[in-house]
Amino acid sequence: MKTLPGILAALSFSALAQVTTEDLLKGSPENWLSYNGSYASHRHTKLAQVSTRNIGRLVPKWTYQVEGAEQLQTVPVVADGVMYITQPNEVHAIDGRSGRPIWRYHHTPALRKGPNRGVAIYRNKVYFGTPDAHLVALDARTGNKLWQSKLAEAEDGYWCPVAPLIVNGKVIIGIAPGDHGLNGWLDAYDAESGKRLWRWHSIPKPGEPGSETWAGESWKTAGGNTWLTGSYDPELNLLYWGIGNPAPDFNGDMREGDNLYTESMVALDADTGKLKWYFQFTPHDVHDWDAVEIPVLVDAPYEGKPRKLLIQANRNGFYYVLDRVTGKFLHGTPFIKGLNWASGLTPAGRPIRVPGVEPTLQGNKVCPPTAGATNWMSPAYNPNTNLFYVVALEGCGVNTKSVDTFRPGGFAFTGTGYIESPREPWQIYVRALDLTTGKLRWEYKQVGSRRYGAGVLSTEGGLLFAGDDQGMFTALDAVTGKSLWHYNTGRRISASPMAYSFEGTQYVSIAAGGTIMAFGLLEAER
Amino acid sequence: MCVTMLYKAAGLTLILALHVAAQPAEEGRILYNKSCTACHGLDGEAGDRAPALAGERRFRLTADNDIFDAIRNGINGTLMPPTSLKETEIRFVVAYIRSLRATALDTPVKGDVEAGRAIFFGKAECSKCHMIAGKGGLLAPDLSNAASERKLAVIRDALTKSRPFPLRGYKPVRITTARGLIAKGVVKNENNFSVQLLDTGGRLRLFDLSEVASIDPEPELAMPRDYQKRLTSTEFQNLLAFLSRQSERQPGNGR
Numbered sequence: 001m002k003t004l005p006g007i008l009a010a011l012s013f014s015a016l017a018q019v020t021t022e023d024l025l026k027g028s029p030e031n032w033l034s035y036n037g038s039y040a041s042h043r044h045t046k047l048a049q050v051s052t053r054n055i056g057r058l059v060p061k062w063t064y065q066v067e068g069a070e071q072l073q074t075v076p077v078v079a080d081g082v083m084y085i086t087q088p089n090e091v092h093a094i095d096g097r098s099g100r101p102i103w104r105y106h107h108t109p110a111l112r113k114g115p116n117r118g119v120a121i122y123r124n125k126v127y128f129g130t131p132d133a134h135l136v137a138l139d140a141r142t143g144n145k146l147w148q149s150k151l152a153e154a155e156d157g158y159w160c161p162v163a164p165l166i167v168n169g170k171v172i173i174g175i176a177p178g179d180h181g182l183n184g185w186l187d188a189y190d191a192e193s194g195k196r197l198w199r200w201h202s203i204p205k206p207g208e209p210g211s212e213t214w215a216g217e218s219w220k221t222a223g224g225n226t227w228l229t230g231s232y233d234p235e236l237n238l239l240y241w242g243i244g245n246p247a248p249d250f251n252g253d254m255r256e257g258d259n260l261y262t263e264s265m266v267a268l269d270a271d272t273g274k275l276k277w278y279f280q281f282t283p284h285d286v287h288d289w290d291a292v293e294i295p296v297l298v299d300a301p302y303e304g305k306p307r308k309l310l311i312q313a314n315r316n317g318f319y320y321v322l323d324r325v326t327g328k329f330l331h332g333t334p335f336i337k338g339l340n341w342a343s344g345l346t347p348a349g350r351p352i353r354v355p356g357v358e359p360t361l362q363g364n365k366v367c368p369p370t371a372g373a374t375n376w377m378s379p380a381y382n383p384n385t386n387l388f389y390v391v392a393l394e395g396c397g398v399n400t401k402s403v404d405t406f407r408p409g410g411f412a413f414t415g416t417g418y419i420e421s422p423r424e425p426w427q428i429y430v431r432a433l434d435l436t437t438g439k440l441r442w443e444y445k446q447v448g449s450r451r452y453g454a455g456v457l458s459t460e461g462g463l464l465f466a467g468d469d470q471g472m473f474t475a476l477d478a479v480t481g482k483s484l485w486h487y488n489t490g491r492r493i494s495a496s497p498m499a500y501s502f503e504g505t506q507y508v509s510i511a512a513g514g515t516i517m518a519f520g521l522l523e524a525e526r
Numbered sequence: 527m528c529v530t531m532l533y534k535a536a537g538l539t540l541i542l543a544l545h546v547a548a549q550p551a552e553e554g555r556i557l558y559n560k561s562c563t564a565c566h567g568l569d570g571e572a573g574d575r576a577p578a579l580a581g582e583r584r585f586r587l588t589a590d591n592d593i594f595d596a597i598r599n600g601i602n603g604t605l606m607p608p609t610s611l612k613e614t615e616i617r618f619v620v621a622y623i624r625s626l627r628a629t630a631l632d633t634p635v636k637g638d639v640e641a642g643r644a645i646f647f648g649k650a651e652c653s654k655c656h657m658i659a660g661k662g663g664l665l666a667p668d669l670s671n672a673a674s675e676r677k678l679a680v681i682r683d684a685l686t687k688s689r690p691f692p693l694r695g696y697k698p699v700r701i702t703t704a705r706g707l708i709a710k711g712v713v714k715n716e717n718n719f720s721v722q723l724l725d726t727g728g729r730l731r732l733f734d735l736s737e738v739a740s741i742d743p744e745p746e747l748a749m750p751r752d753y754q755k756r757l758t759s760t761e762f763q764n765l766l767a768f769l770s771r772q773s774e775r776q777p778g779n780g781r
Binding site: 093 | 657660664668670695714715716717719720722724728729730732734774
């Protein structure tokens with residue numbers, strides 16, 4: 001953009017060449033080719049046209065109203081200026097410069113299960129999961145349906161909110177929900193034909209390693225779903241995916257044991273789906289703290305030696321640093337102040353439980369609440385500041401326990417009539433943590449915000465974009481956390497921002513309510 | 527078809543299963559052309575004094591009972607008189623009118639479907655622009671569900687009659703940029719400030735109109751409308767049979 005503008009302008013008329021494995025490996029700042037923007041899931045754009053210096057001139061460039069949309073959670077994927085967004089049952093292709101629609105695919109049967117978090121793109125196809133539990137491949141240029149593969153029986157209660165991940169010509173995709181006692185897995189499909197290549201079951205069957213962590217028949221209705229997109233290390237050829245809660249969520253009596261591999265980070269061989277290692281954050285969870293939060297892969301010195309790290313700010317309130325080659329626990333510390341369910345972590349990373357916080361008939365107060373210290377909203381890592389940014393919730397809940405019986409057909413199997421009615425208000429913060437120690441460097445209080453949902457985006461221009469439930473889209477100074485710019489989108493934000501560039505203009509985009517918005521400088525600096 | 531229609535008329539309840547409907551509809555067509563064409567047009571077209579029965583939506587009585595009553599009793603305030611047909615005959619006419627309104631999938635079509643497939647992907651070159659079930663081109667609509675979305679007459683007309691204006695999302699144009707580059711393709715969307723083009727190379731191209739010198743029609747990309755001449759009558763009928771079976775649902779299973 002800054003060099004050879006004439007040549008680039010001449011080339012730039014031809015949009016959407018095929019997205020290749022090479023493109024996905026190398027990444028290009030102009031494009032945002034996957035849910036998390038890159039395999040390492042830093043959510044840090046190398047685009048620097050918009051920076052701390054000129055942020056005051058950031059203005060809305062266009063608005064795209066998604067007909068019928070409620071609270072979008074889609075993260076736009078952009079390839080050569082064409083943006084792909086989703087809502088349940090639908091994919092829309094949009095001109096990323098003008099916001100004008102190009103095509104729309106509507107999936108039938110149009111079940112009303114949501115949300116949907118976005119597409120994956122590879123060659124000339126876009127892929128998305130549907131409320132009737134299918135993986136659908138569309139022609140990226142027209143939205144023509146090319147094939148669909150059944151992930152699971154929708155009648156059993158399964159559905160798919162997951163943005164798929166493309167790895168070496170395979171479409172990697174997970175499933176929901178665990179709260180119905182439906183067991184989870186991670187799947188790989190051939191991107192060309194839709195044929196399933198492997199399936200890794202997150203709940204081991206009797207006789208398999210880990211099956212000893214489930215009492216009796218409890219493994220049959222055990223949960224462990226895979227409903228958020230993971231990360232990938234091409235050197236190790238390992239996929240990293242967070243696994244959801246065990247079922248019934250709040251009553252652990254009938255599932256004595258650690259309940260592997262629920263509430264774990266797993267590393268799978270991308271070619272075979274074989275388990276390489278796992279680390280369980282919350283053994284025998286009784287608070288529905290799905291460990292699906294995005295694993296962020298960073299190569300950084302740790303205790304003086306370069307190390308391949310995996311970072312996760314977990315819904316249970318702890319910030320974890322793991323060695324992603326071996327799965328070894330290196331460090332963990334709370335990233336919320338009010339955490340009350342564990343007094344700390346053992347040297348192996350196992351929580352030291354505080355008695356009296358588990359759900360009972362009357363209910364017990366637990367902090368963080370079931371909604372979690374964080375959740376699906378994306379964190380980010382900025383290699384320049386070496387800070388990890390996460391949206392954190394300070395607050396508590398009251399969880400009750402009841403006896404529940406599994407019923408097939410998609411009924412809740414949670415073991416509670418649970419209520420979350422804290423006396424004290426919940427409060428949302430954007431927090432910047434030191435990468436390896438997890439120490440708080442700064443925080444930005446989103447005054448008035450109680451419900452979370454908006455993730456963050458880090459930029460090479462020294463900015464951190466964040467949103468909140470009041471509809472405010474803000475740019476913070478990545479070093480200090482100071483608010484530098486804000487825009488009122490007018491509706492609660494439940495999605496994570498991303499950035500792309502086209503024809504020399506950098507855009508920052510986010511779904512706010514049922515609207516996609518794109519921002520750019522009033523006059524782009526070339 | 528497993529659709530059953532229930533009539534209650536003159537205290538008589540009759541269930542007519544439409545899987546034998548081809549015959550009643552044909553009976554009905556003969557009765558219609560004899561009894562109704564003083565006002566309505568032949569074969570359900572618009573007539574001198576009355577509208578087409580398979581025409582614009584605003585003319586339609588939608589429920590079978592309504593059509594039945596209109597034929598038996600006439601329509602007050604219009605020229606439509608009561609009929610002298612017997613009730614069984616009225617039901618045949620209702621079946622015929624229903625068939626006029628059915629999508630291609632639910633309309634009996636003569637011809638060899640497999641031979642039609644060969645024509646679609648071969649001699650007629652339809653698949654150069656159209657796609658069915660993931661096979662074919664991109665410049666024209668995907669026809670995987672064509673028979674559920676279109677009436678047989680619409681499909682036949684698309685093959686034989688020119689359109690007054692191109693289908694939205696498929697207007698064939700040639701775009702000349704201010705730099706003198708030329709792009710040919712179909713317009714997916716446009717307004718006063720931008721155009722989104724799918725070019726003949728299968729690439730989406732996004733133009734800001736400030737970069738565009740002219741946008742002109744590109745007739746060479748337009749759909750040919752003379753398939754009755756390009757194909758033999760057997761080939762044409764087979765193609766029609768093939769297109770009228772392209773659906774994501776089974777015949778008669780509703781929407």
